[in-house]
Amino acid sequence: MASVLNVSAYLFTRIDDREQLRPLLRERAGALGLKGTIILAEEGLNLFLAADEASVRSFLDDLRGDVRFAGLTARESWSDAQPFRKLLVKLKREIIRMDRPAIRPESGRAPAVAPVRLRRWLDQGHDDDGREVVLLDTRNAFEVDYGTFAGALDWRIERFTQFPDAAAAHRDELRGKTVVSFCTGGIRCEKAAIHLREAGVEAVQLDGGILGWFEHVGGAHWTGECFVFDEREALGPDLAPRAHA
Template sequence: MQPANPYVNISAYKFVTFNDTLEKRSQFRALCEELSLKGTILLSPEGINLFLAGLREQIDTFLTWLRADQRFADLEVKESLSDRQPFTRMLVKLKREIITMKHPLIKPEEGRAPAVAATTLKRWLDQGHDDAGKPVVMVDTRNAFEVDVGTFDNTVDYRIEKFSEFPDVIAAHKDDFEGKTIVTFCTGGIRCEKAAIHMQNVGYDSVYQLEGGILKYFEAVGGAHYTGDCFVFDYRTALNPKLEATQTAQCFACRAVVTPREQLSPYYIPGKSCPHCQKEVRAELQEA
């Protein structure tokens, strides 16, 4: 009997020297097609970043093949399950960076910022301070529309539109965090890994990254100290703290996140428009 949620969705990344991306691209693509996997794999000289979905046996076969390469032998993977394939196609892309920050001197492979495990972070947030007695401040490194779907309570959110804006914004607010411990976080850990290194480079003396990001936090401790869901880049749009798909959607036309309440609007036509589109249209008409 087939399980109710037969599709395994995995996300993973690793910063590691990967200079043969061009040669490896065809191998990745051929294997994923053979295994009927779908999603996106980014290959870069600084490492790998992937989001894939398929049946359990095929996913396990892919990971066994990938980990046979010593560079990825210790690749850690975050999993969730779904009742259908969340991706429509399979892409293997070559990129300059696996997450664009436009700071080439930041090289996580050469040394990470300290990481805090989900269980430790929950304990810090429960008690209101870290183990040294310093207040803990959460800093969201994601884009504004992702934050709007859900984030940690009392988080610092600078409303950035793309990750490459983060370095200048956080450098300009250094004095705001005097005497505090900062924990940077993102969906799966990749953005906050670069963010924490940059913060150390510009003089922050007590900064951590959340190991494995929000998804690992959900997996380990659930939704404690977190309000809302976590945006993900596939048809599910958002996952709740149980790593289940929610009713949140994303507009095909303008790419805005559409909440269940907003989906009741007559302007929400799946695949065509949403209330956010209508606001933009009205604003343009008023300006005209």
């Protein structure tokens, strides 16, 4: 039985003391034997961590003791081995770089659609108002090549900073439709949905991203795997690592 708990989590929340918080989190995570990456930015926190279940849950519970992170939710998966080589705690300008300072999710989230509801939309061929549903993959092209939703739009971007220009080029194609932006865990698609809405597109994000879809729905409407940024490389719809040569 797999014994290593892997979690990915993010939260857009104002952090004004990143420099002071960084060594505290590094010490706490290190003492519990966690490995992976924690990213701190003024706009929020993003983490990918793994260790034994008790240690991971202890760290997350302690983190949620800070009122700023009380709403943190984590996507979980399991592996037989530790997928990370070391523990890193990084300070960055954005937890996911978009280079659009006006996009501030910490000031208000984009509307989200739950995986079960989105599956119903896809099964019936339209949303609850009868509008055409368009799935928009906001990940980088190489990630999309591992797998994506059937029929999803893929603009072949190489980095997320290219998304705003791609959105401008395709904006007219999206008008009058319900656009569901999606990504691995939710960060990119949340910023993408906000940007699209400000451009006049009726966009929502897939709550929990692809990993949330796998957790609640499985492999319905999905083809392939989901790339992850650790030594597991990719996860299947059962959230189990896939072997790659």
